[in-house]
Amino acid sequence: MDQNESLTLTAEAELMQDQAIADSNEKMEENQPLTAEDERHKDKSMSDSDDSDSEDEAQQNLLLESLQTELAANPSNYDAHLQYITLLRRTGDVDKLIRAREAMSEIFPLSPAMWHQWIKDELSLSTASRPETFSRILKLYQRGVFDYLSISLWCDYINFVQEFDPMVRQCTPAGISKTRDMFESALTAAGLHVAEGSKIWEAYRQYEQAILLTTDDTDAQAKEKQVQRIRSLFHRQLSVPLADMSSTLAAYKAWEAEQRNIEDVETIDLVDIYPHVASSYQKALEMYNVRFHHEEQILSLNVSDSEKLQHYMNYLKFEQSYGMPARIQVLYERAITDFPISPDLWLDYTRYLDNTLKVGNIVSNVYCRATKNCPWVGELWIRYMLSLERGHTSEKDLSEIFEKSVQCTFSTIDEYLDLFLTRVDGLRRRMTSSSEEDLEYKIIRETFQRASDCLSPHLKNTEGLLHLYMYWARLETKLGKDVTAARGVWENCLKICGSMLESWTGYIAMEVELGHINEARSIYKRCYSKRLSGTGSEDICHSWLRFEREFGTLEDFDLAFLKVTPRLEELQLFRIHQESKSAEESEKNLKRNAREKRKLGSDITEEPTPSKRLRDIGNTKKAPEENKYHQQNTSQVSKLEGVNWRNNKTDDNPSGQQFNHEKNRAYSDKCTAFISNLHPTANYEHIRNLFSDVGGIVAIRILHDKFTGKSRGLAYVDFLDDEHLAAALAKNKQKLIGKKLSIARSDPKRGGRESSNPKTLTEHAHASNHSGKKGSEEIDDAYKGDVKDAKFSSRKPENDNIQLRGKNIFAVPRNVRPLGFTANKPKAEEGDEKPKSNEEFRKMFIR
Template sequence: MEETLTTILEEEEEQEETTDQPMPDVPQNPNSLASDDASDSHSESESDSDSEDESQQKVELQTLETELSSNPSNYDSHVQYIRLLRKMGEIEKLRQAREAMSLLFPLTPSMWQDWAKDEASLATTQPEAVAAIEKLYERGVFDYLSVSLWYDYLTFVQEYDPMVRDCLPAGISKARNLFERALTAAGLHVTEGIKLWEAYRTFEQAILLTIDESDIQAKEKQNQRIRTLFQRQLSVPLVNMKSTLQAYKAWEVEQGKVLDVESSDLDGISSHVATAYQKALEGYNARVHLEEQISRQDISDSERLQQFVIYLKFEESSGDPARVQVLYERAIADFPIASDLWLDYTRYLDKTLKVGNVVREVYSRATKNCPWVGELWVRYLLCLERGRASEEELAAVFEKSLQCTFSTIDEYFDLFLTRADGLRRRLSFTGEVGDYSIIRETFQNASDYLSQHLKNTEGLVRLHGYWARLELNLGKDLNAARGVWESLLKICGSMLEAWKGYIAMEIEAGHINEARSIYKRCYSKRFAGTGSEDICHSWLRFEREYGTLEDFDHAVQKVTPRLEELQLFRLQQESKSTDERENSSKKKAREKRRPGSDLTQEQSPAKRQKDAAQNPKKAYGKDKAHEPNLVETNEVEEMNAKIDNENSRNEQMKDNYGKQQMKDSTPGKTKVYKDQCTAFVSNINLKANSEDIRKFFSDVGGVTAIRIPQDKFTGKSRGLAYVDFSDDAHLAAAVEKNKQMLLGKRVSIARSNPNRNKKDNSRSDGQREHVHGADHSSTAGGSATQKHRVDNVPIKGKNTFAVPRAVVKPLGWTANEPKTEEGDEKPKSNDEFRKMFIKK
């Protein structure tokens, strides 16, 4: 048998080689010694080469066997192992390897064809051998849709089955059943299904030839069978429909009808056949473009898969479930491990067919192709339950699913719950007598497996709660139900839901004292969030509804100190949190007041006024050279607000303000900008960046730097920009672009000159350019506007000690003498100082 298989493989290799190779030169004298020596040398070299190849194959074979023994799930190693065994002619090992792989993975159609071909080459004379090969074909057509595999199967049966070959009634019936199965599975394949239709017609026509000419009735019956096949095929959208129509017309002519075979019209054909043909032709024309897209070889696999999805949506909209199913089968044959494709396929079958062997078989193949998808296993179990599968089959599928590796623990959780649901329904509603211990064992396995992964989660509480209810209601075992809750408390004792579920079960069962004892065990425990308070209040409500007065008083006695303790703890935590927030705020305030930060100028007028009203010290801050204590009156606030409103409308003050925002990265140091050749641009779109402004001035040229001031708090653009140019000529050209559009807004462009504000003349260029080392938020170091505020403040009353010395100089004060004021001989207490602030 090994020699036979080796011969087949050699013939296949010879067929694969090109036939246009030049023939080797034939020696003129075949009897010459030189020719004999060359021939002997060539034979020896071939023998040595074969020996080396054989030893190399053995080494490779041993390596693959070692790999598969350590990792049976390696698909590629299985394929290589089978290919090598087939090449070496190791028949028994090859059978075992193929069987081992088929248990783990679905084989491709080509692998099934090779297997069947190898077995057919060894023995086809014995009936049991033919039956074994037919089983191989059956297994092959189950895995994937393949027209070529079905065609080989049909051809093998017609050739090697004696009853079919001799056209015996039993053989004819067997062949017809097989052809009908093939048409159901792949007859709607648009591009390849025609092969099966034509093979079926050829078979029926061969049977017609075996009927005796005198048996007119039998011949007429067979002719009608062939006519029906033609008409069925013409009603299906397939390739070459016009040629099929012509073949049908030619056949009818042979039967005595007068038809124009060459024409494509439907004259002489029955109306129902013509209508069905026209409809099928329209369907084919609607699918031609889609067939071309899924058959393209110049696109990637992901793009082809997407084209299949588009095609599937079209078929689903047409409303023919058979066509949708065939197209899904074609798609998964090309993309067998596309899990989303299997999920969509099974979901469609659940919606349209719901029950039946078809759906069950699809789920079986789906879980075999994509065993790592937990949802497929869950829906497989539900499908088996709908189909009234036996407990043995359900248990086998469930056990097989647990051997798979899923990506999330939730998939295992859902799988256990699905199995428990099915067992509960079987015992509760179907009337079948079952053993409750199966449910208990399932939950115990789930708890053992999931507890380490779902500790202190709602999912684990849900699982045990479900288990405990079934123990109580189906198992009729209260102690077992309590044992479930107690085992959960050992794992999730810090979860309030676990205790409340245990208590709820006891109350539902009417065991009030047992529920009370659980409250006593858990009321003093610490739970997350407000759980500790909740369990205390829950105990009080429980005693109000179920307990006596003594029980209620006892609960109050226990719960009250616990609630006080918890309240004190909450207050401490809130105080600690408040302190942390205040410290954080103070830290931020100190960072804002550090040298180089002009807090007063950076804040808006409304913000400064609000801060001054709420916290005078914070509003004015402390300077290293001055330490004022200023009490602002309502008159001062109103006057400062008016000044701020006037300044906010001054366009040139924006220029000054923007310049003060250009800070160097070194704390306490301001970067110098003389603006000798700078354009000030305003009304800029807030989305504009430096690149947009540079493009705007690209026709002018000469741009050396661009600065966009940003808001300190939001970090967004203020709608202003400073553009430095290399010389005055470029600057003048840039100013001429005034009022032009930039990103949808008409910008204003002027030569930058912050010194033209007369109120700011007190600061010379030298003052602006020196390095600032003091705090800019102090009153003495403020701008002219700030001086204008304080110089006009009317000082009234005796409490002038709280006014900065820069504002009020008491009578008799000199630089060398400390001032003495009435009423300031004795330091004031905190209460007196507070009353002074709120007196008015």
Template sequence: METEEYQTLAKNPEEEDDTAMADAHENPKTTEDNSSDSDDSSDSESDSEDEAQQKYVLQNLELELSNNPSNYDTHVQYIKVLRKMSEIEKLRQAREAMNEIFPLTPAMWQEWARDEASLSIGSYGFLAIEKIYERGVSDYLSVPLWCDYLKFVQEHNPSVRKCLPDGILKARNLFERAITAAGLHVAEGSKIWESYREFEQAIFLSIDEANIEEKEKQIQRIRSIFHRQLSVPLADLRSTLHVYKSWEVELGNALDVESSDVDGISANVASAYQKALEMYNARAHYEEQVSRQDISDSEKFQQFMIYLKFEQSSGDPARVQLLYERAVTDFPVSSDLWLDYTRYLDKTLKVGNVIRDVYARATKNCPWVGELWVRSLLSLERGRASEKEISDVFEKSLLCTFSYLEEYLDLFLTRVDGLRRRILSTDSKDGVLDISLIRETFQRASDYLSQQMKNTDSLLRLHAYWARLELNLGKDLAAARRVWESLLKLCGTMLEAWQGYIAMEIETGHTSEARSIYKRCYTKRYTGTGSEDICHAWLRFEREYGTLEDFDHAVQKVTPRLEELQLFRLQQESVAHPESVDQKEHSLKKTGREKRKPGSNISNEQSPAKRQKSTAQGPKKVHEKEKEEVQNLADVNEAEETKSKVEKPERANEPQIKDSVPGKSKGYTDECTAFISNINLKANLLQFFGDAGGVASIRILHDKFTGKSRGLAYVDFTDDRHLAAALAKNKKLLLGKRLSIARSNPKKKKEFTGHNAPPGHAQSNNQTGEVGGSASEESIETSRPPRAPHSVTRNRNDDIQLKGKNTFAVPRNVRPLGVAANKPKSDEGEDINPKSNDEFRKMFIKK
């Protein structure tokens, strides 16, 4: 019987109408005569094919749901096929299975309730259908679903239909619930109010005419519903006023029904009506925007958010909550909307069944959002929910799939936070709570997250919290140590993990255990400067807590480790950042030169090794040539030229000159060449001299051993005009460094040959230069570090005089014997021959 009724329900009404019209136009007799067995067989074959096709589709859907029960669209399609095939029991099970995972739409709840109502309406059937409606109105806000629910109760509940006291009370409670849920709905709320009034008017008509007192009470009840409705900003407020005035006229009150004003109405009602009308006018534009059908979902969502901001500014929580309910009904899977909704409720309501219900629906609509589950647990804790309820929500949350591991961690920590607070709370009703629940939760979190969050701060935070609770709440130091040891097995290369373990031992006064941890970890390699940091931390620890022997032992262990780390850092920097290391060396050498010549910007000093060789062969000759050279300086370019001469010899122990153009090395005459120093290693000289033009070649000076640029270069120009334009760029900034540009003039230095030539200069008979005349020859190599140069003094004639003892063969780090700190330098004619070892020995014996 149920199958036949359900088949009738499942038929398409339009198909039934078309069939009826076709039969009306046909001659029944002709139709019967023209019917044949072939037509009957054709229809039966068609039906069997359709049935086979439906079964095939049904089997595929069942298989897909078994593999992926979280597929929403498959659930919907499966229910449609079962409804078409009239599979009643399977249909009920399918709907229940879908509702366990997803909330159903209001239309699906209406369809479900109507299907069940068409099958059976006994006492058991009524309760089952009423339960379906209750579940439906709790999922989403739907005025049509509420109206169906109210109508069903009035028609199928015998006590309500007969207006019995119990039935009337039940119906009124249901109407008040509907008013609370949807009575403020600006566009559709009047439907609930009208249904409520109609129900009360039906009761009024059922009262005996002789019972005047009861009738008067009922009139006051109906009038109260009118007054309440007129105080709410609804879409058809003016028509409601007209109906109310008509009703009052029927009762014998003199009112002008045709007038739209509030004459004859009580002042309180008139004032409330005017206020409600103003509120509606302020919201009419927003209602029009969210009700439009010609806009996209994203635009409609934005209009809802604008509307919500307006309602929040008005300060009525009930209206704001109802508008949120309307929005989530249209956008049920918008996580941002649910987060915003629950955040508002946390701020305004904080506790209560309403917010608990909203969180339950939010996590059901958007189960993939970890923040919703976290805030749901907090909401349950604020509402003093039982441990079982909180535990059920927590376990359900762990079954969901989140986008980030941090969301799982946040859930575990929130659960632990709640357990800790309730254990420490004196008024906790859950006597079963103890540290074992916290330990179990931490262990589950560690097992689940350790491999994915290895060597992360998040995993460190989890174990640090765990160890602290074991120590402070559980009073178990051994358990706290086990927590740290388990973390170190996973994150042994994290400096922070060792530091946290050590800090716990120090806080508890166990310095010996802290020292043993330092001994375990100081040799490990950490990221960044962690290896050095742990060494220095051990030394600070021993200064503050250890004995002298402990400190000495730490120094003995740490010192070679720090030296090893320093060497390793230098090697790594030279491989990974050779340019930065080269810049540091250049800066150090430049600083050393500036310290050696504080009173002069122009000097002709040579490196100690070069000066020793020049002095041994002919110091007077070199000195005279230096004086002659300085006297011939004519302008700033020549001064810069001399400066470049000074800079180059001092660097002669490292660089060699190479041509920038690959190929066989060759000599250069430097007839029209500029010497550039203080070059940024990333600078493009060709681009820099582009406006001057005439660049013939560029030669970069390179380090002999590393092959890296030394920040020096020669630029050959085609003629003097282009060279002059390039020299005009002297002291210009290029990539943050001020260039020094001078003309290279090898003719002034032709006298220097062999070892007397400036370092870096070509050692050949036919090719010489001012600072470096050839790129084919290597510079002079000096394995010893340079010593402090002779003092340089300048007389009134700008003669540069080199004065001082020849310190050849004297240890570098000591002053020559017999030379006082303030003793004046010797004259040029003084014997400066180096002393032998025997002479030094005699000097010591005399002293």
């Protein structure tokens, strides 16, 4: 059965039993004879109640056993504590109930309602006037007002003392002094509570007025002293911004009228009697008025918890702007009473106290309650220990708090590391101070060892754990005076953080600082060949060389150089291999992206088909259209010039990736140089540097294989004008990256080549985009073979013709005349053939 269901059944059974007994008792009190039916109902109800009691008792016992098991395994289960205490109250097991409440109060602060219930149960067990009972309940009240700020608990506490304390009840001088001290403590804790603080002030005044009534009338001096004490209380209360201040002022006027024998209270004017009181009251009233809006917000019942917490935070910011620590502290206490498990609220509260009060029991008490309410926040425990250290708390108390902290469950492992480091910091500071000479270093060593055992499995190869070991080794040499122990610490560190460069350099730095050069050199010999994270392997090799320059002999330096040189070469080759692998991966990704883009389509401008251009070119009547077409191509090239110029500066990739908008563009090659026999690794920057003294470069296009993406050793360079092109052609036969270049003019419009081969205007674009289309395939077939065998003659200035010599003509530039062999026409002498006109070409086609 569910736990809540069992509690409900128990309550219903008790209610039925009580109702049956009450009915029978009512008839017995009225002296009415019970009828047979009443007897049967009574017997049946008694038997039913006995059966239900036995069943409920069995269920309660099972539930109590399960809760005991749960609390034994997990003492931090708050809900289990509450359920266990509730069941024990029903069963009436007083001893277990007391132990259960004590166990819960050791771990968690109890709410004011729980303290009220506990004290009520204690009062019901025995007479409060008995000394042992009074002392026990008095301690419960003191513990209750310590946990949270509660006006009702303070009032009950004061009333209990006034009623059951013999000295206070008899108004002895000691009893009066004790009561006044208790009231002053209550005012310090809650007298500035804007909403309910006036209750304590009124109780204090009532007590002092009762003392005035018991004062002997013949003792005028004592009576006047008591009157001044009451008047002072009125003045103090009127200077504090509290709710219902007008009622307090009216009560004060009535009291003053009584003391001065004035019948008309309205005639009393504070300005005339006590001007400073009137000024203080007016100031307090203004302060209350500006706080009234905030008080309404935090006391409203129609807001959510998150909104209410935000109202508290706004109220706190407002109070902090006034800078009154006592008022701010009371408001913080009110906030944590409503939100006891808000970590941000506790952190903000303790931070304010640390900055304002610095030291004192008040700060440590707040930290004690904060860690009880939010034990899972590591920062609270750390600041708690620092607060205790500022207050010069004993080592015993600090050790207890530290042991409690490490038993808590935190969200991150770094919080445990900070706790251990904070503990070590405090031990080191006290050990080095003159006041703690009896503190032994072994406590620090034990703390470090505990930290290492707990954190090493979770912080392997991390800076946090490395810092812990470095700190430990340094204290072993400075405070422990044990170099062997420090080396043991570093050796353990290398087992866990051996892949970190800092672990080796830290170990070496310690040996160097101690003057142990040979030991440091032996560490270098151990680690220079290890694989360290990042660039650590290279760094440790260079560090060894610097070390030998500063501390070693020439033989030591030569030995180190002999050791690290092959290691550095090996690492360099490994880096190059990794970089090339990453470059290949990136190149594959780029190609994959390009294929995907082609599948999705592109914004390529459609151009006339070759057959249509052929008909247009062959028709002499369409010459203006032909010129217009060439002008359009020229304008297209000029539009690309800026793009090519910008892209060439950064495109050093031999795969020669082109932008999408350059695909299928036409190049007229009016001022273009054709370069062959390029080195495969030559890129755009190399070609640009080759013609840097020439200038006038518009665009550079390197041809690449469409399958492998590697350079084919061919390139086109567009220039601004013929002057720059002529200067570039003069660099023919120059070497670039060890290979002699062949540089010639490329001009497809010369002679009849334009009309017979309309493909020339677009073959550059097809060759550069590697799209695998027909135009690209024609270019690949035309340029197969090795370009080294292509030899060109120098340019003739009279006709701008390039004469071809030799048999290997597969890499002929497009400005070279086609051979023009025909079956019925003998071969003309070299140099005798003239370029054919468009009319001659047309006649050939018509024929």
